[in-house]
Amino acid sequence: MSKEKNDTSFRDRPINMDEQGKRKWIFAKKPKGKWYLRRSIVAYIWLLFFILAPIIKINGHPFMLIDIANRNFVIFGVIFWAQDTFILALLMLSFVFFIVLFTVTFGRIWCGWACPQTIFLEMIYRKIEYLIEGDSKAQMKLAAAPWTTSKIFKKGLKHLIFILISVALTNIFILWFTGLDRLIEIMTDPISEHLVGFIVMMIVSALFYWIYSYFREQICTMVCPYGRMQGVLLDSKSIIVAYDYKRGEPRGTKDGGDCTDCNRCVDVCPTGIDIKNGTQLECINCTACIDECNIVMKKVNRPPNLIRFDSIEGIEKGHKSIWNTRNKAYSVVLLLLFGFFIYTLLTRPSLEATILRTPNTIYQVQDENTLSNLYNIKIVNKTYNDMDIEIKAISPEGKIQIAGAKPYIKQHSLYESVFILFLDKSKLTGEKTEVKFGIYSNGKLIETNTVTFVGPRK
Ligand code: SF4
Ligand code: SF4
Structure with a gap:
């Protein structure tokens, strides 16, 4: 039996913290495989939407705009005024129910595939890091190396690009509140005319830079309340990224289970956890471990998907149904709420x-x-x-x-x-x-x- 199998320290403290309570930096290996490709495609579509939605105009009218100054919102071309608060509240409530229903059924798929935090970190900042500093082993080597000219250049270049991207992301974020025309106007005016706005923009940019260059996965593992709700939202039928312990164990033995105990699933994990320990709140369902394990399975001539999207029931009993009383009830409530939202939207006076x-x-x-x-x-x-x-x-x-x-x-x-x-x-x-x-x-x-x-x- 391997040492890791008996190591239960993951229960005692966050995985990115040592015995002294000091931060352990996670050098995640660059993922590759079909799930990473799918996730990248979803992320790029999401990023395109994030950038273009506040710019696009339909017949000269904004497609998305949160116009706080004039107290109105434009969502998919439909304008909502302060007088439409009730309709907006219905939309927000439907969205919350949708997320709850989706989580009960498909686990934390939102975190790995659609959350801005993950998309920015994994699809922008980390990719730049891989490009400049190399894969995880090269990054570890660079971190331990003395401050040579090459290290100063690499680190300096990376942080300069991080700062520029943080400023760009902040300005795209501002676009959602101003629209393109107004933002250009603000940018071309003297700074003194928008000093408060400029200071806020710099503070938000600095916050983005700090999060993506330093704080990173701790947003998901320590700050985000959604991750903490998994304990009450997930059940044995929820589809999650799961390790098939029935097939994998006993691991690392010649005639035992399929798991070779290589720990490559841990090396690639952006939150640093070991999925073989079971469902953990730090798992953002990013699927990087599925891809990595499939590479290993191919090498050792074993069937793929030792780690896969499945439910606990699916792994234990081979049961595939995703439906239970809870998600059926949530679906009914969601349909009613959304139906009422559509009705009030269509019948509201012009x-x-x-x-x-x-x-x-x-x-x-x-x-x-x-x-x-x-x-x-x-x-x-x-x-x-x-x-x-x-x-x-x-x-x-x-x-x-x-x-x-x-x-x-x-x-x-x-x-x-x-x-x-x-x-x-x-x-x-x-x-x-x-x-x-x-x-x-x-x-x-x-x-x-x-x-x-x-x-x-x-
Ligand atoms: S990558 Fe797959 S084979 Fe290797 S330790 Fe993880 S689960 Fe086991
Ligand atoms: S355990 Fe797997 S799916 Fe979960 S965060 Fe780590 S790599 Fe992603």
Whole structure:
């Protein structure tokens, strides 16, 4: 039996920490194989989306934009205003349920394949590191070597590129909040005009640089709360990256299991764990160990997939079903939530008007028969069309006088004004009379609002 088999220190402390509590640097071997290729393709599509989504415009309108200054979000070309918070909350809730359902069924696949942290670290920063410093053994040698000109050059070049990439990533991140036109405007203005923004950009860039050059896998193993939730989300039917101990053990013996105890699955792991110890919260399901073990299996003429995507039940009983009561129930809730989100999205009004009587005002006597009240009006145009607007008092009928020019609301914008409603005294029903206002565009009634009109006590 190998030494590693009896070593249970992985239970006592994080794998990247020694007995003294000092950080152990993980020199992960460069992965290669079909899973790494698939993961790289997914990552490059993801990166393309990350870069292009805030730049792409459809008919001149943004595809993705988190416009905090104007209090609206554009998600896949659909604009959400502050008034749509409920619809957005439904979307967020659906997303959370989707992640939970996905985790219950497919384990931490999000972490290894779609999490920005993993994609940036494994597909950008680490690839540059491999390119400049070589594979894990060369990196270890370089780290232990004295500071020669060659080491200074390699380390300096790597960190310079890391800094530039961190600044670039931060600016792509900012694009999501500003859009391309605004970002170019900010960049071409003197720095003094956007000093706070510039300082924030530099701080975020420095944070990115620190995370990807130093802190690295500790985000996944020590900081990220999602990893910590695996214990409650996973069950024996969840598909995870798992070592087939039934086939592999006893390992490292001539006539024993298929595992040669070569530990190459550990060498390649970006979080430094040994998958042969079973499911661990540090496993991000990156599949690097599957590829590496398959290379070993090929060399020793054994069937591939000693480490594979499978469930605990799959390994123990050969059972393949991914369905259980939990993920069936989650699927129903997710379908209901998402269905409700689509329904509210499709039925939301294209204009949303809010009419309120101006605070701290009372009625005014205009003449013997007529009284007036002052109102504030806000209208959000959620469409991609500019609109001429008309406001009418439908019942009881009255005359409206609006401040400024005739309301004209540009696409995706907010209109705010005040208006006076003149009512004939004979139409008042008491001290407070309900008035139904209609908002019209091109003669078509778009929305109604009912507000009170105050008059004298009868
Ligand atoms: S790479 Fe495969 S054969 Fe080698 S130790 Fe890991 S599981 Fe065993
Ligand atoms: S154990 Fe395998 S799948 Fe999990 S993080 Fe390590 S290399 Fe990736």
